[in-house]
Amino acid sequence: MxxxxxxxxxxxxxxxxxxxxxxxxxxxxxxxxxxxxxxxxxxxxxxxxxxxxxxxxxxxxxxxxxxxxxxxxxxxxxxxxxxxxxxxxxxxxxxxxxxxxxxxxxxxxxxxxxxxxxxxxxxxxxxxxxxxxxxxxxxxCGFRRPAETADLIAGLGVDSLKPYADLLRAHPEEAALREVLTAVLTADRTAIAETVAETAAAATRIGGRYTVYADIARHYPGDPGVIAALLLNHIxxxxxxxxxxxxxxxxxxxxxxxxxxxxxxxxxxxxxxxxxHIDVPELLRVVRFAPTDAAVLRPEADVDGAEVYDTPATEFRLSRHVLAPDSAPRDLTSAGPQILLCTTGRVTTGELTLGPGDSVFVPAGEKTEISGADNGAGTLFRATVPD
Incomplete structure (x- = not known):
């Protein structure tokens, strides 16, 4: 390696x-x-x-x-x-x-x-x-249900946002999301900047769940993306x-x-x-206008002691290994390539000891074992290709 x-x-x-x-x-x-x-x-x-x-x-x-x-x-x-x-x-x-x-x-x-x-x-x-x-x-991450976003927008009490709330309530969900995002991104820049300023002021004043949007607007004053952000789930x-x-x-x-x-x-x-650069026509071709739940993914225990983040991706598989000091070696030998990344403590692999931020590339088929180092616990993330 x-x-x-x-x-x-x-x-x-x-x-x-x-x-x-x-x-x-x-x-x-x-x-x-x-x-x-x-x-x-x-x-x-x-x-x-x-x-x-x-x-x-x-x-x-x-x-x-x-x-x-x-x-x-x-x-x-x-x-x-x-x-x-x-x-x-x-x-x-x-x-x-x-x-x-x-x-x-x-x-x-x-x-x-x-x-x-x-x-x-x-x-x-x-x-x-x-x-x-x-x-x-x-x-x-992902579109919130339009009716919920309409209620969120209404709670700000900003008159220039009202047409967006009306659209979100008046049309089927996917059509409503497409119409509102298109309207926001193609609006007159001066007019939308004023709406963003009014939205930021209201979000700052109300606080609570609106604080996140006030913070976004503070970093991007006048940016239409502040209004687009209201459409998404906060995670x-x-x-x-x-x-x-x-x-x-x-x-x-x-x-x-x-x-x-x-x-x-x-x-x-x-x-x-x-x-x-924002290419609005290409963006609208690529976006999937469907409300989704922002599902939090938690790792599942695997037989080799790993905690695996299971996804449908065919290009990658991410797992986490939390290792105690002087822990028994775990065999990670794989038929595909691997990158191993230490994020906390110390981890031993082969003749190498990895500290936070250290990483190695392991070619396919190379014998690979990991264990906790003798001076403390460690956490290692393993990137591989699914079998």
């Missing part, structure tokens, strides 16, 4: 302290939003043998195993991250596989540069994802709890530190809470 050197992504919404505190390094004063563990070409991890994407490309079958290559091609199918939100992440959705392939091909034919700010599809892959909280973690995860996001589900992460895993993609279509 190979110890990984990984890249910090300094997105503006990132916390300045959460990842440094986990790593035990001094803050730089700059946002540190994500730490990537994987082979995505945007920021591949490095081994002594070279960048992980190049190592895999040189011998995919050896590194990934024949089954993974057969099912997913000659690329690591997942991307693991530490995500640290200090302010709200852009409100966004991800395409399904067909939408990603079609959109990527169309932008390639059009000759849109990969780095162009209006480029939607950086690759031809979908991006199902799972985030597991390491600290208390807040987010918005609060405790450490160890997770949420799974499939294609087309609008979401944003508001605050907290978590382990995130996804298919190996960077495709994002934004709805708001960002100065970046």
């Amino acid at each position: 190979d110890r990984l050197t990984n890249t910090i992504r300094p997105y503006a919404w990132g916390s300045t302290t959460a990842i440094p505190e986990l790593l035990g390094t001094p803050p730089t004063g700059e946002p540190q939003a994500e730490l990537w563990f994987g082979a995505h070409p945007g920021a591949p991890s490095h081994l002594e043998r070279g960048p992980l994407d190049q190592v895999i490309a040189a011998d995919p079958v050896r590194e990934l195993g024949p089954s993974t290559v057969r099912r997913h091609g000659p690329h690591l199918p997942f991307l693991l991250k530490l995500l640290a939100a200090g302010t709200p992440v852009s409100l966004q959705v991800h395409p399904d596989l067909d939408q990603a392939k079609t959109g990527h091909a169309a932008e390639e034919r059009a000759g849109i540069p990969f780095t162009a700010p209006h480029r939607n599809y950086k690759d031809a892959n979908h991006k199902p994802e799972l985030i597991c909280a390491l600290t208390p973690f807040d987010g918005l 609060r995860l405790q450490p160890g709890e997770a949420i799974y996001l499939s294609a087309g589900v609008p979401h944003t992460y508001l605050h907290g530190l978590g382990v995130e895993i996804m298919a190996n993609s960077d495709n994002v279509l934004r709805c708001g809470l960002t100065p970046k």
Whole structure:
């Protein structure tokens, strides 16, 4: 197995302290939003043998195993991250596989540069994802039922919001959600900025369940995404709890530190809470306008002592191992590739001892055992490909 050197992504919404505190390094004063563990070409991890994407490309079958290559091609199918939100992440959705392939091909034919700010599809892959909280973690995920949102909006007492509440009550649920989101995103920017300001003032004054929207508006004054955020379920995860996001589900992460895993993609279509490009027609094609319950996912015990986060994703499987000091070795040998990430304490694997933030890449079939180190308990997250 190979110890990984990984890249910090300094997105503006990132916390300045959460990842440094986990790593035990001094803050730089700059946002540190994500730490990537994987082979995505945007920021591949490095081994002594070279960048992980190049190592895999040189011998995919050896590194990934024949089954993974057969099912997913000659690329690591997942991307693991530490995500640290200090302010709200852009409100966004991800395409399904067909939408990603079609959109990527169309932008390639059009000759849109990969780095162009209006480029939607950086690759031809979908991006199902799972985030597991390491600290208390807040987010918005999936559409709330329109009637409940209409009541929430009415409670603010903002006259310019009343037409949205009326639409939510007057039409079938999916049609109502589509009409309201379309109206918000295509509204006159001056008029919607005034509505956002009035909404923020009312939310600040009332407090309670409205506090989250006042905070969003404080970070994104005048942004239509503040009104779009009212349509979504508010979730609060405790450490160890997770949420799974499939294609087309609008979401944003508001605050907290978590382990995130996804298919190996960077495709994002934004709805708001960002100065970046918003392609409204493409967004409306991708969003699934169906109310959903924001179901909290809790790990299930497995026979090897792991706690597994079960999802329908075929590209990844995330599990957690909580190890006591000097615990008996657990055999994690797998026919596919693995990335192991320590988040607390110390964990021993092979001849290596991992501390918080340390990670290793394990090629397919390589003998792998983990145990608690002799100086304390440890927690290790394991990213693999489902059998």
